[in-house]
Amino acid sequence: MSRYHDRYLTYNGERLTVAAWAKRYRLSPDTIVRRLDAYGMTIAEALETRVTRHRRYNHIEDAIAAYLAAHPEEARRYADRQVSTQHPEVERC
DSSP: OOOHHEEEEEEETTEEHHOOOOHHHHHHHHHHHOOOOOHHHOHHHHSSOOOOOOOGHHHHHHHHHHHHHHHHHHHHHHHHHHHHHHHHHOOOO
16 A cells, blocks of 8 residues: 555544545645655645646747747647647537
């Protein structure tokens, strides 16, 4: 059994395993444990702090957004590709 199923945390009067809290708050169990043990956060901080994207990828997203803003036809094709890959069963008109 994983260590996340053995470790219990009590928050707002409710006692659950790290794995259960992770599922409820849509976090990785590793993230919760790292925040508690390595960063010294409280349980509330560990669970309520949202995960942010790594700074390393921000410039890529900014570059894509700037390119698509300057090229509306490409933006439409990009949007069509995103829809078709996310929902392959949906027919495009």
